[in-house]
Amino acid sequence: MPEILVFATLNGLVTGLLLFMLASGLTLIFSMMGVLNFAHASFYMLGAYFAYSISLHFGYWTGLIFAPVIVGIIGALVERYGLRRVHQHGHVAELVFTFGLAFLIEEVVQFFWGPDTKNYQTPELLNFPLFTLFGQEFSAYRGFMLAISIGIFIGLYQVLTRSRVGLIIQAAITHPHMVANLGHNVPLIFTAVFGVGTALAGLAGVIAGPVLTTYPGMALVLGSIVFVVVVIGGLGSLPGALLASLLIGLLQSYAIAVDVGMPELLAVFGLEFPRDHPLDDLWTLNLTRIAPILPFLLLVLVLIFRPTGLMGKREQ
Amino acid sequence: MLEVADLNAWYGKSHVLRGVSFAVGGGEIVSLLGRNGVGRSTTVKAIMGEVHPEGLIRFKGEQIAGRPSYEIARRGLGYVPENREIFPTLTVRQNLLLGMKSTSPSGRWSIKEVFAMFPLLADRAEVPGGALSGGEQQLLSMCRTLMGDPDMVLIDEPTEGLAPKIVEQVGDLLREIASRGVAILLVEQKLNIALRISNRLYIMGQGQVVWEGTPESLKQANEVRAEWLEV
Ligand SMILES: Nc1ncnc2c1ncn2[C@@H]1O[C@H](COP(=O)(O)OP(=O)(O)OP(=O)(O)O)[C@@H](O)[C@H]1O
Ligand SMILES: [Mg+2]
Numbered sequence: 001m002p003e004i005l006v007f008a009t010l011n012g013l014v015t016g017l018l019l020f021m022l023a024s025g026l027t028l029i030f031s032m033m034g035v036l037n038f039a040h041a042s043f044y045m046l047g048a049y050f051a052y053s054i055s056l057h058f059g060y061w062t063g064l065i066f067a068p069v070i071v072g073i074i075g076a077l078v079e080r081y082g083l084r085r086v087h088q089h090g091h092v093a094e095l096v097f098t099f100g101l102a103f104l105i106e107e108v109v110q111f112f113w114g115p116d117t118k119n120y121q122t123p124e125l126l127n128f129p130l131f132t133l134f135g136q137e138f139s140a141y142r143g144f145m146l147a148i149s150i151g152i153f154i155g156l157y158q159v160l161t162r163s164r165v166g167l168i169i170q171a172a173i174t175h176p177h178m179v180a181n182l183g184h185n186v187p188l189i190f191t192a193v194f195g196v197g198t199a200l201a202g203l204a205g206v207i208a209g210p211v212l213t214t215y216p217g218m219a220l221v222l223g224s225i226v227f228v229v230v231v232i233g234g235l236g237s238l239p240g241a242l243l244a245s246l247l248i249g250l251l252q253s254y255a256i257a258v259d260v261g262m263p264e265l266l267a268v269f270g271l272e273f274p275r276d277h278p279l280d281d282l283w284t285l286n287l288t289r290i291a292p293i294l295p296f297l298l299l300v301l302v303l304i305f306r307p308t309g310l311m312g313k314r315e316q
Numbered sequence: 317m318l319e320v321a322d323l324n325a326w327y328g329k330s331h332v333l334r335g336v337s338f339a340v341g342g343g344e345i346v347s348l349l350g351r352n353g354v355g356r357s358t359t360v361k362a363i364m365g366e367v368h369p370e371g372l373i374r375f376k377g378e379q380i381a382g383r384p385s386y387e388i389a390r391r392g393l394g395y396v397p398e399n400r401e402i403f404p405t406l407t408v409r410q411n412l413l414l415g416m417k418s419t420s421p422s423g424r425w426s427i428k429e430v431f432a433m434f435p436l437l438a439d440r441a442e443v444p445g446g447a448l449s450g451g452e453q454q455l456l457s458m459c460r461t462l463m464g465d466p467d468m469v470l471i472d473e474p475t476e477g478l479a480p481k482i483v484e485q486v487g488d489l490l491r492e493i494a495s496r497g498v499a500i501l502l503v504e505q506k507l508n509i510a511l512r513i514s515n516r517l518y519i520m521g522q523g524q525v526v527w528e529g530t531p532e533s534l535k536q537a538n539e540v541r542a543e544w545l546e547v
Contacts, residue, residue: 170406171414174405175403177366177397178397178403180385181364183389184417
């Protein structure tokens with residue numbers, strides 16, 4: 001049991017912090033510009049594909065550095081020449097725009113890389129077990145993912161709370177007009193935040209691609225969970241996004257690790273069902289199979305009992 | 317310093333400013349008076365580019381209508397909005413720091429001086445702006461704009477809803493601003509303050525300037541006050 005707990009916690013942290021790498025950008029963009037960017041996870045997918053292609057020629061590490069940069073530049077261009085124009089036509093137009101962008105990116109990815117899964121590999125250098133505990137291995141690559149995500153988290157926190165740019169961003173979340181009225185170039189800051197946010201999504205794709213597999217559906221799968229994260233955390237709340245990311249990461253990881261099934265659960269209550277019962281599928285459900293549904297189950301519960309999310313503020 | 321001619325602005329389909337014209341000279345204190353909803357706030361917002369303006373807005377001889385807000389501010393036009401817009405999560409000191417357009421302190425005002433002038437802000441330097449009282453927020457909002465060293469400030473109803481003691485301090489600060497050669501366009505509702513500190517006054521009716529003159533002439537013009545100001 002303790003080894004299950006240790007590994008499930010570590011894996012939960014890896015997933016949770018990875019989710020936060022996407023959720024933080026999505027949240028910052030939402031709270032500054034009021035845009036819920038449905039294409040955010042598409043930038044995550046682009047990161048993985050770019051890194052894969054770069055790694056074929058120049059190795060993993062070159063991809064790690066350049067793929068997020070390229071994704072960030074694309075993100076900044078999308079904001080500057082796409083979103084900013086659409087913005088004049090209101091929020092609905094913006095939503096439709098980001099929806100369209102998500103589909104476009106998926107099509108583009110299929111067009112250039114094909115519909116099949118890419119053989120994007122973890123780097124040679126990290127192909128060893130970081131440590132072995134109770135006879136179970138924790139791979140160096142997962143340790144590396146954890147280190148990168150923690151580094152990004154600390155960096156983001158420092159920039160937002162300590163630097164002048166961070167203060168301007170915080171101020172622009174509550175009163176963007178006033179920030180501009182004080183002489184700060186708010187449109188440029190919006191572009192930069194969008195660029196950095198999408199670059200972080202790209203970085204998440206680079207490091208997750210080899211583990212979670214690189215295929216055209218990866219944006220949709222992770223995107224829907226990230227969407228759940230920001231709603232559960234409370235739209236626009238960074239601490240909420242962190243809390244919800246870790247919550248979902250750990251919840252899923254524990255559900256997979258514990259792997260108790262309905263039969264065991266029912267046995268606790270002294271119940272048993274014949275295997276040829278028409279509802280057999282239901283009796284034999286186990287947590288591992290439920291794990292992918294858990295985030296959405298949590299979403300529904302949160303929306304029912306706390307519609308503003310865990311740390312969200314009520315709209316005025 | 318500032319020249320506005322035939323300024324028009326809309327909120328959706330409603331035509332709120334219908335040809336507003338006025339001017340403010342260098343170092344002058346000019347008040348813009350009028351009843352609720354005549355478009356005084358919209359006038360200053362249109363000048364700052366927060367509301368889309370149509371017409372002539374010339375600042376230091378250059379047309380600024382349609383320029384982005386941050387650029388207008390950088391040319392030396394400061395703005396203190398009616399709802400103060402203090403950044404609630406940032407401390408008093410951080411609010412003041414963001415008033416500066418660059419990291420190097422320069423110009424007529426410094427944080428040290430602001431704290432010397434208003435000990436009640438100095439005492440709360442590290443407190444989040446959202447925790448201040450309305451009066452403290454008003455003083456902070458004005459000082460924050462001054463940190464950018466503007467040559468002219470637009471101040472929208474700085475004394476609204478404040479206790480007499482703070483109103484006094486706001487009045488002192490307005491005089492201090494003027495004494496340093498900074499021009500002021502003061503949007504007001506309280507006639508006595510405007511009469512006491514202004515060089516000239518304008519009165520707005522529905523989306524237009526309907527009267528202009530000096531404090532003396534307004535004191536005499538009973539029928540003007542009755543028609544456009546008194547409720
Ligand atoms: N955001 C807005 N959308 C639509 N109409 C608005 C908006 N803001 C103001 N108005 C309307 O425009 C008119 C002018 O408003 P403005 O705020 O300029 O008035 P004001 O002279 O500053 O008065 P007061 O500050 O006392 O309300 C009013 O009729 C107001 O109802
Ligand atoms: Mg007003």
